[in-house]
Amino acid sequence: MALVLYHGEPNGPSLTVLAALFETGHDAELRNIDLTMGERHQDNVPSGVEVHMSIEGEGPVLVADGEPMADSVFIACYLNDSASISPIAPQDPFARWQMMTWCRQIIERVAPAAAYLGVKAHLADKLSALDDAAFEKLIAPIKSEDLKTRWADIRAGAFDDAKVDDSKAKIKAAVDKVETQLSDGRDWLLGDFSIADLETYAWLAGMRDLEPGAFDGASRTAGWLDRVKARPSVSRALSLARTATPQDIWAPGPEINRWG
Amino acid sequence: MSDVTLYHWEPNANSGKPMLALMEKGVDFNSHYVDLLNFDQHKPDYLAINPEGTIPAMTHGDRVLTESTAMMEYVDAAFPGPKLMPDDPKDQWRIRWWMKFMDQWLAPSFSMIGWSVFIGPMVRSKDPDMLKAAIDRIPLPERRVAWRKAIYGTFGEEEMKESQRRVAFGIRMLEEELSKREWLASDQYSLADVNGFNIAYALPLSQPELSNDEKTPHILEWLRKIYERPAAKKTWAMGKTDLATRIKILERS
Numbered sequence: 001m002a003l004v005l006y007h008g009e010p011n012g013p014s015l016t017v018l019a020a021l022f023e024t025g026h027d028a029e030l031r032n033i034d035l036t037m038g039e040r041h042q043d044n045v046p047s048g049v050e051v052h053m054s055i056e057g058e059g060p061v062l063v064a065d066g067e068p069m070a071d072s073v074f075i076a077c078y079l080n081d082s083a084s085i086s087p088i089a090p091q092d093p094f095a096r097w098q099m100m101t102w103c104r105q106i107i108e109r110v111a112p113a114a115a116y117l118g119v120k121a122h123l124a125d126k127l128s129a130l131d132d133a134a135f136e137k138l139i140a141p142i143k144s145e146d147l148k149t150r151w152a153d154i155r156a157g158a159f160d161d162a163k164v165d166d167s168k169a170k171i172k173a174a175v176d177k178v179e180t181q182l183s184d185g186r187d188w189l190l191g192d193f194s195i196a197d198l199e200t201y202a203w204l205a206g207m208r209d210l211e212p213g214a215f216d217g218a219s220r221t222a223g224w225l226d227r228v229k230a231r232p233s234v235s236r237a238l239s240l241a242r243t244a245t246p247q248d249i250w251a252p253g254p255e256i257n258r259w260g
Numbered sequence: 261m262s263d264v265t266l267y268h269w270e271p272n273a274n275s276g277k278p279m280l281a282l283m284e285k286g287v288d289f290n291s292h293y294v295d296l297l298n299f300d301q302h303k304p305d306y307l308a309i310n311p312e313g314t315i316p317a318m319t320h321g322d323r324v325l326t327e328s329t330a331m332m333e334y335v336d337a338a339f340p341g342p343k344l345m346p347d348d349p350k351d352q353w354r355i356r357w358w359m360k361f362m363d364q365w366l367a368p369s370f371s372m373i374g375w376s377v378f379i380g381p382m383v384r385s386k387d388p389d390m391l392k393a394a395i396d397r398i399p400l401p402e403r404r405v406a407w408r409k410a411i412y413g414t415f416g417e418e419e420m421k422e423s424q425r426r427v428a429f430g431i432r433m434l435e436e437e438l439s440k441r442e443w444l445a446s447d448q449y450s451l452a453d454v455n456g457f458n459i460a461y462a463l464p465l466s467q468p469e470l471s472n473d474e475k476t477p478h479i480l481e482w483l484r485k486i487y488e489r490p491a492a493k494k495t496w497a498m499g500k501t502d503l504a505t506r507i508k509i510l511e512r513s
């Protein structure tokens with residue numbers, strides 16, 4: 001199995017996939033790209049419909065035996081299921097359902113909220129500093145119209161107050177959920193360490209500085225964040241950072257639910 | 261009596277996904293019809309099963325499962341019968357990618373259109389005070405907003421236009437995918453096909469300009485092949501409204 005991983009700074013979906021790669025012990029060639037400057041859309045990164053139209057927005061791309069793959073949770077499942085043992089996902093159908101359902105709720109509710117708050121704080125100014133020609137060049141190759149619109153809205157600083165408030169509420173709800181989940185004293189969200197821990201950590205880690213209030217009094221969550229961060233796979237992923245604070249690096253993420 | 265109970269509405273969208281998956285596996289299950297148009301999904305009896313007040317939900321012994329796509333993966337893995345997931349992990353990845361794309365990008369656009377032309381008009385004529393109380397009881401704020409728009413006909417022009425754009429684009433994507441291989445995301449019939457059929461079975465009726473034998477021959481052939489499966493026949497026979505009878509459009513002439 002020949003693997004090449006195009007990843008951004010170890011935060012959000014890039015962090016999930018890097019850590020999953022190290023947890024599962026596959027060999028892969030790592031290529032660091034700047035997702036915040038749209039490098040995923042350049043010709044040197046292999047792509048296909050699943051990369052162009054990924055729900056995740058600007059996530060990493062794993063090229064496995066020539067096929068470009070996107071969506072961090074499913075890439076992590078792939079890495080797990082093609083390893084000789086099953087290190088980060090349970091085999092039991094019900095435990096697997098719990099993990100997939102947990103991750104689905106993170107993708108649907110937490111990831112869009114974290115990405116919205118993250119790009120507002122850390123990407124908007126950087127994009128508005130680009131001149132029109134440079135920005136046009138950045139978004140020209142983007143095939144998904146709605147993703148392109150998200151880029152343009154971020155550059156224009158077009159953030160909606162209701163969405164900001166809703167995003168903050170979603171982060172708070174996520175922390176509450178994690179805190180409740182850990183209330184029986186368990187170390188990991190679903191009992192054994194799994195992709196659910198990686199995915200939840202990857203979207204929440206950067207929220208500690210941005211939404212500190214959401215973490216007030218959540219002592220079990222604080223302990224869990226520390227435990228995830230201390231895993232060899234996660235610290236190895238973090239060691240690949242090219243910036244001092246990778247948790248502050250955000251590219252456009254999944255869109256905020258427009259239906260319900 | 262089976263230890264599996266499925267709480268579902270019509271064989272359509274999220275409800276139809278586990279219905280068809282259970283039928284394909286040959287799992288005997290108790291059917292519990294939840295009337296979405298009567299707001300049964302927000303009543304205490306059902307909220308005791310799924311506090312989010314959305315359909316479907318499934319119980320297997322004392323386990324309670326929600327989230328139709330993850331539920332289908334459970335059905336496939338937990339019961340004997342034909343495999344609806346290929347063994348190859350890369351095929352599994354592709355199947356999950358397409359299911360998520362449909363669940364979170366394409367189906368919501370179909371739903372927005374469907375709710376504005378079908379669901380809204382069907383319930384609008386009910387007693388206004390009853391409707392208001394029904395909306396107030398909805399647990400998820402997002403669902404409350406959607407119901408309000410459907411009942412009072414207040415979907416915005418922009419969002420409807422965007423949904424139309426996505427439906428047109430999504431149909432082209434499906435046609436392209438199905439021209440590469442026989443089934444949606446792998447070389448064998450899988451959960452991606454079960455999922456896709458549930459949002460697309462009425463396409464030639466609901467989007468005749470965009471999906472027809474000339475423009476999307478591969479989609480039509482794919483839909484007809486699934487329609488001809490005994491499991492699909494049994495599943496759609498469980499429908500109680502005109503929504504389900506739309507499937508007859510797939511009858512070969």
Ligand SMILES: N[C@@H](CCC(=O)N[C@@H](CS)C(=O)NCC(=O)O)C(=O)O
Nearest residue numbers: 273274275314315316327328329403
């Ligand atoms: N993600 C959930 C969504 C379930 C869902 O929203 N179902 C719709 C019907 S397709 C529903 O229950 N609508 C009724 C309502 O909102 O009151 C799943 O896949 O099961």
